[in-house]
Amino acid sequence: MKQHEDFFQLVYQVVRLIPKGRVTNYGAIAKYLGSARSSRMVGWAMNAAHNQKPKVPAHRVVNRNGELTGKHHFETPFLMQELLEKEGIKIVKDKIQNFDKHFWSPTKELEL
DNA sequence: TGGGTGACCATAG
């Protein structure tokens, strides 16, 4: 069992907790899991999120600016935006509008 | 051992 697989599961577990219509960013997840892991590792974990058995709502994870930087890793480049818009989030030019309003922080919402 | 890369982040100019 490789160590990084445990980290993957932790990331997926947090992402699954993101409520519908809310979003968070890679750094917040990394912080929640501990500063030992950087946000780069979260993005790296998301790279393998698409074929997880319990589905991972990867579209609810964006970068710190609310930009859909991960859209190219979906089946189609439009899927990520479509999923978010279906949850009531407005997106203009790959950027989430009212990002602070939709933002969901695991460290705060999960009451660490 | 070392360089390049990445769904990142912060700061500076």
Place this chain on the structure above:
DNA sequence: ACTATGGCCACCC
């Protein structure tokens, strides 16, 4: 809006 740096950590040459 843009680039450049430095930090971050694991992976793959």
